[in-house]
Amino acid sequence: MITVSFACDDGVAPYRIGEGLLPEIAGLLAEDLNGRRAFVVTDTNVGPLYGEEIAGRLEAPCLQLPAGEEHKRWRSVERIAQWLLAHDAERGSLLVAVGGGVVTDIAGFAAAVTLRGLPWVAVPTTLLGMVDAALGGKTGIDLDEGKNLVGAFWAPRAIVADPLVLATLDRRQLRAGLAEVVKSAMIAPSSLEHILDSHLAPVAAGDPLQAQELVAGCARVKSEIVGLDARESGPRQALNLGHTLAHGLEAATSYAGFLHGEAVAWGLLAVLRLARDRGLLSTADALAWADRIRFLAPLPALSGLGWDEVAPYIARDKKRERGRVGWVLPRLGGVVLDVAVSGPEAAAVYAQLQSLPADGPFTALF
Ligand SMILES: NC(=O)c1ccc[n+]([C@@H]2O[C@H](COP(=O)([O-])OP(=O)(O)OC[C@H]3O[C@@H](n4cnc5c(N)ncnc54)[C@H](O)[C@@H]3O)[C@@H](O)[C@H]2O)c1
Numbered sequence: 001m002i003t004v005s006f007a008c009d010d011g012v013a014p015y016r017i018g019e020g021l022l023p024e025i026a027g028l029l030a031e032d033l034n035g036r037r038a039f040v041v042t043d044t045n046v047g048p049l050y051g052e053e054i055a056g057r058l059e060a061p062c063l064q065l066p067a068g069e070e071h072k073r074w075r076s077v078e079r080i081a082q083w084l085l086a087h088d089a090e091r092g093s094l095l096v097a098v099g100g101g102v103v104t105d106i107a108g109f110a111a112a113v114t115l116r117g118l119p120w121v122a123v124p125t126t127l128l129g130m131v132d133a134a135l136g137g138k139t140g141i142d143l144d145e146g147k148n149l150v151g152a153f154w155a156p157r158a159i160v161a162d163p164l165v166l167a168t169l170d171r172r173q174l175r176a177g178l179a180e181v182v183k184s185a186m187i188a189p190s191s192l193e194h195i196l197d198s199h200l201a202p203v204a205a206g207d208p209l210q211a212q213e214l215v216a217g218c219a220r221v222k223s224e225i226v227g228l229d230a231r232e233s234g235p236r237q238a239l240n241l242g243h244t245l246a247h248g249l250e251a252a253t254s255y256a257g258f259l260h261g262e263a264v265a266w267g268l269l270a271v272l273r274l275a276r277d278r279g280l281l282s283t284a285d286a287l288a289w290a291d292r293i294r295f296l297a298p299l300p301a302l303s304g305l306g307w308d309e310v311a312p313y314i315a316r317d318k319k320r321e322r323g324r325v326g327w328v329l330p331r332l333g334g335v336v337l338d339v340a341v342s343g344p345e346a347a348a349v350y351a352q353l354q355s356l357p358a359d360g361p362f363t364a365l366f
Pocket residue numbers: 043044045046049067068069072099100101102103105125126127128129132133134135136137138139147148165166167168169170173260
């Protein structure tokens with residue numbers, strides 16, 4: 001088992017990562033439980049696989065939300081709150097969220113607002129959840145106006161991930177999670193690049209036994225960044241690497257065209273080209289990253305999606321400040337924040353992405 005520490009309101013939240021941890025969950029959470037009642041929230045896919053078993057071990061009632069991003073809405077939060085109250089939950093009760101980023105985002109937000117705040121624990125079951133969504137205390141839901149527009153910073157008091165659950169995750173979801181892994185490695189290459197090169201191919205091929213080191217490496221990177229800037233006023237913006245174009249692609253296709261990680265993979269290729277053109281990265285380094293992004297393919301093709309459809313959403317991105325969009329670009333050994341990229345320059349890079357084969361290789365970009 002590897003433990004990585006995250007900050008939370010009560011001090012430090014341990015993130016425990018290890019194969020075979022789920023059957024041990026009651027022991028792992030003994031301190032957090034300490035006489036409290038537990039309540040498990042999961043979704044209809046994860047419930048039968050893991051959620052019900054965890055609820056059994058914690059002697060907790062179990063609520064299964066319908067699976068899918070379209071349920072990351074107010075009505076799910078209301079449903080959780082009413083279910084908790086129907087089961088006589090109190091402010092000391094412990095909510096345990098078992099699932100991907102959709103479940104941990106909704107349940108974490110429900111924990112933040114029910115009875116003005118319940119403690120909660122995250123048990124991420126997707127790779128994206130293990131390396132990103134369940135970490136760092138951002139919780140929230142979507143509105144018609146856009147994704148993640150309502151939420152709270154409300155950190156879990158413990159996180160437990162068992163990479164063995166990745167064996168049942170759809171291969172496409174697994175590859176999408178790897179996009180956030182590659183992103184973390186681009187942000188902090190000195191800690192992650194070597195693990196990436198030995199583990200990326202086997203994890204992409206579906207071997208969950210290779211995921212533990214990658215998850216722990218990404219968690220350490222995120223822990224360090226979130227520790228510097230919990231509320232995303234400065235250094236945490238580094239985590240948006242690749243996300244400026246990604247959010248545009250997702251919004252332009254009404255969140256149905258790409259898995260988040262697939263959009264991030266295209267976004268990472270775009271920032272690599274922008275960085276190489278500015279001399280922030282050598283062509284050789286940009287090529288090495290593009291070669292790693294090949295493991296995330298096949299990606300949904302960009303050929304049918306015009307720049308004129310994507311650009312308005314980039315301009316409206318919620319990270320926009322003072323009227324312009326600041327891009328995060330990679331450089332040797334890390335990233336540069338808040339770089340101005342003109343509309344024509346972004347359009348030209350997009351046209352180059354469109355000409356790449358969606359199943360890779362992507363090296364023709366440089
Ligand atoms: N809070 C944050 O900091 C943060 C960061 C990144 C992403 N997110 C959010 O995370 C969400 C995406 O999360 P996701 O990619 O985990 O998607 P998801 O939660 O929708 O899970 C993907 C699918 O896999 C299923 N599933 C989950 N675990 C499984 C398992 N072990 N075996 C079989 N099936 C399983 C789910 O039921 C779902 O159908 C988005 O809403 C995004 O906004 C939040």
